[in-house]
Amino acid sequence: MNSFIVKSPGILTLFQDSGRSGFYHLGLTNGGPLDSNAFKWANRLCGNSLGTCALEVSMGGLELESQVDTLIAITGANMALTINSKPQELWRTHHIKSGDTISLAYASHGVRSYLAVAGGFTIAPQFGSRSTVCREGVGGLNGDKIAKGDVLPCAPFKSDNFSYDQMLPKKLHPIYHDHVTLRTVPSYQQQHFSSVQQRLFYSSEYGVSQLNDRMGYRLSGQKITSDIQGILSEGICSGAIQIPADGQPIVLLNDRQTIGGYPKIGAVISADTSKLAQLSAGQKVNFEAISMECAHNIHHLTSHLFKQTQLERCS
Amino acid sequence: MNIQVAGENALIIYFAEQASPYVAQQVKQAQVLIQRELKQLLVDFIPSYASLLVVYNIDKTDHHNVRALIRKCLMQLTDDIATVGKIVELPVFYGEDVGIDLKALAQQAKLSVKDVIDIHQSVEYRVYAIGFAPGFAYLGDVDSRIATPRLSTPRKKVPQGAVAIADKQTAIYPSESPGGWNIIGKSPTKMFDRNATETMPVAVGDIVKFNAITKAEFLALGGVL
Numbered sequence: 001m002n003s004f005i006v007k008s009p010g011i012l013t014l015f016q017d018s019g020r021s022g023f024y025h026l027g028l029t030n031g032g033p034l035d036s037n038a039f040k041w042a043n044r045l046c047g048n049s050l051g052t053c054a055l056e057v058s059m060g061g062l063e064l065e066s067q068v069d070t071l072i073a074i075t076g077a078n079m080a081l082t083i084n085s086k087p088q089e090l091w092r093t094h095h096i097k098s099g100d101t102i103s104l105a106y107a108s109h110g111v112r113s114y115l116a117v118a119g120g121f122t123i124a125p126q127f128g129s130r131s132t133v134c135r136e137g138v139g140g141l142n143g144d145k146i147a148k149g150d151v152l153p154c155a156p157f158k159s160d161n162f163s164y165d166q167m168l169p170k171k172l173h174p175i176y177h178d179h180v181t182l183r184t185v186p187s188y189q190q191q192h193f194s195s196v197q198q199r200l201f202y203s204s205e206y207g208v209s210q211l212n213d214r215m216g217y218r219l220s221g222q223k224i225t226s227d228i229q230g231i232l233s234e235g236i237c238s239g240a241i242q243i244p245a246d247g248q249p250i251v252l253l254n255d256r257q258t259i260g261g262y263p264k265i266g267a268v269i270s271a272d273t274s275k276l277a278q279l280s281a282g283q284k285v286n287f288e289a290i291s292m293e294c295a296h297n298i299h300h301l302t303s304h305l306f307k308q309t310q311l312e313r314c315s
Numbered sequence: 316m317n318i319q320v321a322g323e324n325a326l327i328i329y330f331a332e333q334a335s336p337y338v339a340q341q342v343k344q345a346q347v348l349i350q351r352e353l354k355q356l357l358v359d360f361i362p363s364y365a366s367l368l369v370v371y372n373i374d375k376t377d378h379h380n381v382r383a384l385i386r387k388c389l390m391q392l393t394d395d396i397a398t399v400g401k402i403v404e405l406p407v408f409y410g411e412d413v414g415i416d417l418k419a420l421a422q423q424a425k426l427s428v429k430d431v432i433d434i435h436q437s438v439e440y441r442v443y444a445i446g447f448a449p450g451f452a453y454l455g456d457v458d459s460r461i462a463t464p465r466l467s468t469p470r471k472k473v474p475q476g477a478v479a480i481a482d483k484q485t486a487i488y489p490s491e492s493p494g495g496w497n498i499i500g501k502s503p504t505k506m507f508d509r510n511a512t513e514t515m516p517v518a519v520g521d522i523v524k525f526n527a528i529t530k531a532e533f534l535a536l537g538g539v540l
Binding site: 021022023024025026027028126127135136137138185186187188232233234235236237238239240257258259260267269270292295296299303 | 319320321322323324325327333334358359360361362363364365366367368370373374377378444445446447448449450451453490507509514515518519
């Protein structure tokens with residue numbers, strides 16, 4: 001069978017495709033890659049359609065043995081990559097032979113990396129997606145993270161597609177900084193936060209707390225208050241910024257619960273939740289209010305740049 | 316009714332300040348109309364107590380257009396309460412061996428256990444929202460005589476099928492999970508069956524009636540004590 005065998009699963013390695021949609025009404029959340037930018041590049045390098053199922057490796061520590069001759073690409077956080085103990089580069093393709101060992105060390109900068117394989121991983125989808133949401137026990141292999149000894153099935157490699165390796169030009173590799181500005185659309189219950197509270201929120205720096213996972217990032221810093229305690233539970237979109245009673249913001253991400261009753265001051269745009277998910281405890285963020293017009297523009301310009309970018313052939 | 320921004324690709328419609336069967340009907344009606352109007356522009360939606368979140372495809376449209384389409388749908392809402400929601404009957408075994416908080420709840424409410432069971436069954440509930448976990452349906456309103464606050468210390472494990480009360484809400488736990496609701500019985504009906512053609516027996520806006528069954532009936536319907 002075309003597959004990889006897990007020698008070491010790392011801290012949290014999950015199958016992710018572009019995520020689940022159309023099942024909010026059953027209480028099923030999205031899942032999907034936390035850093036969709038790095039995820040899309042991994043697939044594009046492998047010649048896949050952009051939502052193809054790949055591995056999201058959080059923090060690192062993954063080791064796989066290939067059972068197939070194929071092509072892979074790893075993008076995202078700076079995790080030292082070795083293939084058969086030889087150091088290799090991220091953000092490019094690598095031709096792999098059956099029996100090869102692929103290792104990712106722990107990340108030095110950033111948190112998530114993405115390992116895509118030509119044709120994708122071919123596990124069975126659940127509710128229209130292969131994305132793993134451990135809290136729901138949905139997607140992936142048995143709804144759970146990858147474990148030692150798991151067999152990860154992948155598509156057969158069509159060698160005629162790729163006789164050479166390609167890379168994302170070096171100048172376009174994202175740099176994972178210690179500080180990220182989260183552009184935010186003011187929304188939901190924003191009118192319940194006074195102008196003083198809003199100014200405090202948008203002018204303060206917040207630290208990423210230890211409580212950060214695929215559901216959300218809890219931040220610590222300037223306390224923010226609103227004139228309401230709670231609200232009737234309502235639908236929560238990705239990136240929504242919840243302000244619970246302790247006044248410490250929580251940015252809700254891909255595995256969030258679909259409804260909730262805390263007041264929300266706004267929602268971070270997806271281009272920036274991707275950057276937030278590359279931060280770990282102690283790193284810093286600030287929020288910048290932008291208009292819906294601006295948010296739409298950023299989305300379109302970002303996807304246009306992605307499409308226009310030419311991959312380089314590796315020498 | 317007002318339409319607010321939720322996120323870069325989402326708007327939220329607020330129907331009222333408070334939940335009620337009437338508002339639940341409006342939410343459900345709007346959901347059906349918006350699904351029909353937005354078609355492929357719609358990515359997903361989340362109906363809840365008094366709101367509807369609409370997530371749209373930002374590659375194909377923008378918030379101005381979606382707002383206009385939503386407004387068009389909201390103009391078509393009617394007061395006809397019979398237009399939406401099916402009636403679903405769910406069997407419950409109210410035995411004290413599975414309804415582990417029945418006695419305490421009855422004492423707190425100064426009622427007999429039998430009264431609590433009768434009152435719980437006497438109401439037609441609305442499915443106000445689904446969330447928290449896959450298949451977890453929030454039903455209301457519980458009769459105020461048996462509306463009981465959550466346990467001060469939540470349990471680490473509430474079994475699948477547990478029928479429980481928290482304030483004016485009642486629910487059937489779709490899977491084993493932590494929880495602080497008062498458990499008064501157990502239903503053999505699966506609230507979330509990932510292998511069934513219909514994953515859930517209920518949807519937001521539906522009406523639920525509980526029917527007491529005996530232990531023998533509970534077991535015959537596949538219930539596990």
